[in-house]
Amino acid sequence: MSHNPLPITNIGDPYILKDGGRYYLYATSLPDGFYVWQSDDLVNWSAPSVCYRRQPQSFGSRDFWAPEVYRFGDEYRMYYTAQWKKFEDEELRIGLAVAASPLGPFEEVSGEPLFDPGYGVLDAHVFTDDDGKRYLYYSRAGHNHFVDGAQESDIYVAPLSGDGRSLAGEGVCILRPDQEWERRDGMNQYWNEGPFVLKHEGKYHLMYSANFFAGKHYGVGCAVSDSPMGPFVKYPENPILAATAEVSGPGHNSVVEGPDGGLLCVYHAHTDPMRPSGNRQLYIDPLRFENGRIRILGPTRR
Numbered sequence: 001m002s003h004n005p006l007p008i009t010n011i012g013d014p015y016i017l018k019d020g021g022r023y024y025l026y027a028t029s030l031p032d033g034f035y036v037w038q039s040d041d042l043v044n045w046s047a048p049s050v051c052y053r054r055q056p057q058s059f060g061s062r063d064f065w066a067p068e069v070y071r072f073g074d075e076y077r078m079y080y081t082a083q084w085k086k087f088e089d090e091e092l093r094i095g096l097a098v099a100a101s102p103l104g105p106f107e108e109v110s111g112e113p114l115f116d117p118g119y120g121v122l123d124a125h126v127f128t129d130d131d132g133k134r135y136l137y138y139s140r141a142g143h144n145h146f147v148d149g150a151q152e153s154d155i156y157v158a159p160l161s162g163d164g165r166s167l168a169g170e171g172v173c174i175l176r177p178d179q180e181w182e183r184r185d186g187m188n189q190y191w192n193e194g195p196f197v198l199k200h201e202g203k204y205h206l207m208y209s210a211n212f213f214a215g216k217h218y219g220v221g222c223a224v225s226d227s228p229m230g231p232f233v234k235y236p237e238n239p240i241l242a243a244t245a246e247v248s249g250p251g252h253n254s255v256v257e258g259p260d261g262g263l264l265c266v267y268h269a270h271t272d273p274m275r276p277s278g279n280r281q282l283y284i285d286p287l288r289f290e291n292g293r294i295r296i297l298g299p300t301r302r
Contacts, residue, residue: 003043004300006282009271011035012213013066013123013194014282016042016256016266017102023256024102025282026051026067026078027268034067034080036103041259042284051104052078052097057111059095061085066123066194066252069102072164078106079124079136084113090143092120094136096165115158115167119145123252126160127197127204127228134160135228136167137195137206151189152177155208157229174230175208175223181239182210184217194220194252197228198263200289204228207294209251210239216276217242218249220267222294240296241267247299248273249280255287263287265296 011027018024025037025045035048052067054060060082067080076099084091093113097106114124120141127135136158142151155175159168177183177190194209204225211217221238225231241250253267265287268280285298 004283004285004298004302005269005271006043006045006284008037008045008048009281010279011282012268012278012280013252014266014268015066015068015254017069017071018256019071019102024069026069027282028065028067030064031062033064034078038103042256042264049103051099051102052080052106054082055108057108058082059084059093059108059111059113063092065092068125068254070126070164071102075100076102076106077164079114079126081122081124090120090141092122092141092143094121094124094138109165114165117171121156123193123195125195125197126164127199129199129228133228134162134164135197136160137197138171139191139193139195140173142189142191147176149188153189153191153193155192155195155206159229172229174225174232175206175234177210179210179221179234179238181217181219181242182221185212185215187212196254198255198294200294201292202226203292204232205294206232207240207253207255209253211251213249213251213280214270214277216248216270216273218251219243220251220253220296224292235293237293240294241265241299243273244299244301246273246301247283248276250283250299258286265298267299269299 033053036051220241223232
């Protein structure tokens with residue numbers, strides 16, 4: 001990569017799908033849906049186009065966040081977060097929409113969330129293991145979830161059905177915000193969110209974000225396990241991606257294979273590092289495994 005940050009602003013939670021030698025960027029971007037951008041080299045990007053917009057049959061009414069798109073055979077499936085329209089107060093759930101093209105238009109599978117655990121959930125990530133089994137990682141929303149007097153968001157995992165349209169078992173809590181660096185914002189609320197899994201030499205590395213997304217301390221940590229269902233143990237050297245004097249709030253990452261075959265960490269950081277806010281933009285930096293650990297060569301601004 002030769003440019004950081006990339007000139008895509010007012011986004012969050014970036015995810016890049018590589019399909020047929022072309023790259024498709026999805027992100028939190030519209031109040032009622034999502035944009036998609038296209039690139040051949042991860043440097044030069046098309047203008048955004050709408051790939052999903054809220055429909056009459058959609059379960060969601062607002063707060064359309066964190067889309068991730070996967071190819072299942074000839075079909076593209078988008079897992080995303082939205083506010084369930086039958087509730088006035090915050091009740092986030094995960095939805096599923098499908099399309100024949102990565103550009104969309106994506107249409108709802110049903111008028112209901114993918115699943116309903118009875119509490120808010122967000123930030124869906126699908127991991128497919130070498131044996132073809134799929135797992136859904138997600139975050140429990142902190143709204144009305146109090147632990148020791150503070151609101152808390154935790155990361156869960158559940159087996160996903162073979163067709164990817166339902167859960168095949170109960171969700172299991174695998175990460176809580178329990179490291180010192182994850183409690184820097186002083187807001188009486190703590191987060192583990194934005195999961196993303198890489199498998200390397202038989203180990204499952206679960207990347208996640210912590211702290212407040214609109215604060216400078218938002219960053220990325222990692223945990224490792226011998227099984228996709230855990231238990232996961234956090235790296236003692238966390239965070240693996242953190243703010244610098246030039247980059248504020250780097251987080252909610254995904255990973256994609258670059259044009260040269262190397263791995264790249266895709267993440268957002270605040271557009272104005274002096275004024276952290278929900279206005280974030282796209283960054284991409286190299287990612288490597290060193291001594292059995294993930295190392296991100298960033299954040300960089302160049």
